Amino acid sequence: xxxxxxxxxxxxxxxxxxxxxxxxxxxxxxxxxxxxxxxxxxxxxxxxxxxxxxxxxxxxxxxxxxxxxxxxxxxxxxxxxxxxxxxxxxxxxxxxxxxxxxxxxxxxxxxxxxxxxxxxxxxxxxxxxxxxxxxxxxxxxxxxxxxxxxxxxxxxxxxxxxxxxxxxxxxxxxxxxxxxxxxxxxxxxxxxxxxxx
Numbered sequence: 001x002x003x004x005x006x007x008x009x010x011x012x013x014x015x016x017x018x019x020x021x022x023x024x025x026x027x028x029x030x031x032x033x034x035x036x037x038x039x040x041x042x043x044x045x046x047x048x049x050x051x052x053x054x055x056x057x058x059x060x061x062x063x064x065x066x067x068x069x070x071x072x073x074x075x076x077x078x079x080x081x082x083x084x085x086x087x088x089x090x091x092x093x094x095x096x097x098x099x100x101x102x103x104x105x106x107x108x109x110x111x112x113x114x115x116x117x118x119x120x121x122x123x124x125x126x127x128x129x130x131x132x133x134x135x136x137x138x139x140x141x142x143x144x145x146x147x148x149x150x151x152x153x154x155x156x157x158x159x160x161x162x163x164x165x166x167x168x169x170x171x172x173x174x175x176x177x178x179x180x181x182x183x184x185x186x187x188x189x190x191x192x193x194x195x196x197x
Contacts, residue, residue, distance in 0.1 A: 041070055042172075047111040047194040048072045049177075052083045056185040059147075062088050069159060069172045069193050080159050080172065087187040089140050089149050089179040090130035091157050098123035100158040100165075101137060102173065108154060110175035115196045118173065119165055121158045129157050139176050149179035160197075171197035 042048055050072055052065045065088055066079035080097045084090050093099040100121040107113055132138030132152050139157060140149045156175050160168030177190040 042072055042193065042195045044195050044197060047192055050191050050193055052088055052189040052191075054083075054088045054187055054189075056187075059185065062086070062187075064088075064092070066094060069174070069195070070170065072193065080161070080170075081157075081174075083189050085128075085130055086142060087149060087179050087181060088189050089142075089176070089187075090128050091139065091174060091176075092128040093159065096161070098160050098163055098168075099126055099129065100124070100160075101126065101129055101139065102156045102158050104154045104156065106154075110156060110173050110192045110194045113156060113173045113194055113196070115165075115171070118156075118158050118171075118196065121165055123158065123160050123165060123168070124163055129155075140179065147181070151176040151178065168197060171195070 050067065052067060052074060054063060054065050056062045062085055064082040064084035065074060066076050066082050067073070068075035068079045069081065071078075079094050081099075082092045082094050084092050091099070100123045102113070102118045102121050104113065104117065107117065126137065129137070129139040131142045132140060138152065139155050140151050142149050156173045158165075159172045159174065161170045162168035165171065173194045173196060175192045177192060180188050180190075182188075
């Protein structure tokens, strides 16, 4: 009798343990999937890498690619900027946002830029930063012979949702890292964004 009671108790305990273990396994994958489908917002003071890729049928017909700096994603709506023109290396303002630029005398990485650094930047005087020439302020130098783009050192795009730095409630600084090509007209634009407000 004791043996039957022990066997019955062991069987019930085993079923209880297995039932509990199976319940946990069923819940965990749903939680993981939910986290994978969320978008992280760029926090104030944070710096994130961004990338835009595109293809063209000719050197003069680059389709603009919208980019949402707040969520650090390619986006056709809610984007603050477009990457367009010359191998998509130009940064052009989108919507009601405003663009300016900052030349740092010493900071070589966007993560080191502060709100005080850009406090005197004029927003809205330009709508695009592209090829840097003797007559146009840009954020890269384009070599027409080798067809290469080199970022202008210590020049940063400043993007705000207001007409001034002080009046902007969202403010970003963008550093162009590289524009590379592969094949005939395939391009990758690498950059870093820091949110100041």
